[in-house]
Amino acid sequence: xxRKAFQDCYxxxxxxxxxxxxxxxxxxxxxxxxEGDESVCTVKPEPYHIGMKGFVYGGFIASVIDCHxxxxxxxxxxxxxxxxxxxxxxxxxxxxxxxVDYLKPTPIEGPVELRSRVTEMHERKAVxxxxxxxxxxxxxxxxxxxxxxxxxxxPDS
Amino acid sequence: xxRKAFQDCYxxxxxxxxxxxxxxxxxxxxxxxxEGDESVCTVKPEPYHIGMKGFVYGGFIASVIDCHxxxxxxxxxxxxxxxxxxxxxxxxxxxxxxxVDYLKPTPIEGPVELRSRVTEMHERKAVxxxxxxxxxxxxxxxxxxxxxxxxxxxPDS
Numbered sequence: 001x002x003r004k005a006f007q008d009c010y011x012x013x014x015x016x017x018x019x020x021x022x023x024x025x026x027x028x029x030x031x032x033x034x035e036g037d038e039s040v041c042t043v044k045p046e047p048y049h050i051g052m053k054g055f056v057y058g059g060f061i062a063s064v065i066d067c068h069x070x071x072x073x074x075x076x077x078x079x080x081x082x083x084x085x086x087x088x089x090x091x092x093x094x095x096x097x098x099x100v101d102y103l104k105p106t107p108i109e110g111p112v113e114l115r116s117r118v119t120e121m122h123e124r125k126a127v128x129x130x131x132x133x134x135x136x137x138x139x140x141x142x143x144x145x146x147x148x149x150x151x152x153x154x155p156d157s
Numbered sequence: 158x159x160r161k162a163f164q165d166c167y168x169x170x171x172x173x174x175x176x177x178x179x180x181x182x183x184x185x186x187x188x189x190x191x192e193g194d195e196s197v198c199t200v201k202p203e204p205y206h207i208g209m210k211g212f213v214y215g216g217f218i219a220s221v222i223d224c225h226x227x228x229x230x231x232x233x234x235x236x237x238x239x240x241x242x243x244x245x246x247x248x249x250x251x252x253x254x255x256x257v258d259y260l261k262p263t264p265i266e267g268p269v270e271l272r273s274r275v276t277e278m279h280e281r282k283a284v285x286x287x288x289x290x291x292x293x294x295x296x297x298x299x300x301x302x303x304x305x306x307x308x309x310x311x312p313d314s
Contacts (some may be wrong), residue, residue: 018206018214026205048183049175051251057175058223058252063216094208095215100255 005031006039006071009085014092019067030064032071032114039072041114049108056106061140065130066098068114069144073126076118077148093126093146106132106139114142124148162188163196163228166242171249176224187221189228189271196229198271206265213263218297222287223255225271226301230283233275234305250283250303263289263296271299281305 007020007030018027032041043064051057073093078085106112113133120127130142164177164187175184189198200221208214230250235242263269270290277284287299 014209016210017208019208019216024205024207026203046183048181050181051174051176052171053173057220058255059176059216059220062219062223062255062257063214066215066219095257095259097259098215098219098255098257100219100252102252102254 003033004086005033006075006085007031007067010074010092011090014090017067019063020071028064028067030067030071032068032075034075035115037117039068039075039114039116041068041071042111043114044111045108047108052105054105054108056108056110056112058100058102061102061106061112061132062098062100062142064112064114065100065132065140065142066095066144069098069116069128069130069142070095070146072116072118072128073144073146073148076121076126080121089151092149094149096125096145096147099143101141102139103141104137104139107134110134116142160190161243162190163232163242164188164224167231167249168247171247174224176220177228185221185224187224189225189232191232192272194274196225196232196271196273198225198228199268200271201268202265204265209262211262211265213265213267213269215257215259218259218263218269218289219255219257219299221269221271222257222289222297222299223252223301226255226273226285226287226299227252227303229273229275229285230301230303230305233278233283237278246308249306251306253282253302253304256300258298259296260298261294261296264291267291273299 015021015023077091116130132140172178172180234248273287289297
């Protein structure tokens with residue numbers, strides 16, 4: 001089983017994101033993997049990522065859903081082309097819209113698990129739905145519409 | 158004109174948020190003010206808050222829309238009761254849902270301006286719509302449904 005994270009296959013140009021870039025030293029550096037047809041990301045919030053004492057702040061939840069979802073869209077696009085994420089040409093998606101329903105407070109102790117499904121996959125657009133949970137309890141749900149970056153905006157290598 | 162920010166009136170218990178808490182030393186500490194019937198927040202992203210080089214990452218945008226919107230909901234609730242935000246009993250709102258439409262890349266140079274309107278205001282729920290812009294160009298739009306924290310969950314003082 002290949003345990004290289006989706007984000008570890010991004011070209012350098014797309015590896016500076018605060019949420020998921022392996023080259024952003026100040027960032028969250030989330031990592032996403034396939035588990036069958038679901039993509040999974042486990043992330044540990046820092047103690048200062050709180051909203052109210054004891055609970056994760058909403059922006060952290062939105063941020064990790066956002067980055068994990070665009071990563072999942074890219075991974076699904078490679079799957080659709082039946083090739084690995086570390087093969088050329090690179091495929092990247094950006095967020096057109098993000099929706100988060102906050103169902104209950106998310107304990108800061110974590111770890112926070114994101115588990116996503118690709119509910120729509122088109123040539124240039126994907127829809128990703130996510131359950132965000134701690135210890136098996138779903139605390140938030142996300143829906144991201146991600147769009148493929150045009151080839152003209154992609155790096156040459 | 159009273160230039161005390163909404164967030165500077167929060168009780169200590171609600172001042173630890175990474176996005177807006179005046180007591181969170183690691184956080185963004187955003188500040189929101191009324192300008193007529195609009196609430197306004199100006200925030201300068203750090204150079205490492207990028208998605209792609211040169212542009213703000215989506216999670217930062219979602220985070221500041223979230224915190225500014227719940228602050229606006231609280232400020233509107235005090236206005237509805239015709240009293241200042243630094244009077245008791247305190248009123249605070251949390252996010253039930255967050256929606257962001259990313260219209261175009263947001264330049265990292267900023268500053269980023271959020272300008273919001275209260276489009277629904279009920280006893281226990283408010284809807285806040287936001288334009289997020291840089292240099293007058295709207296780069297994202299947000300809609301937050303915020304719900305009032307029950308009195309039973311509020312601090313005693």
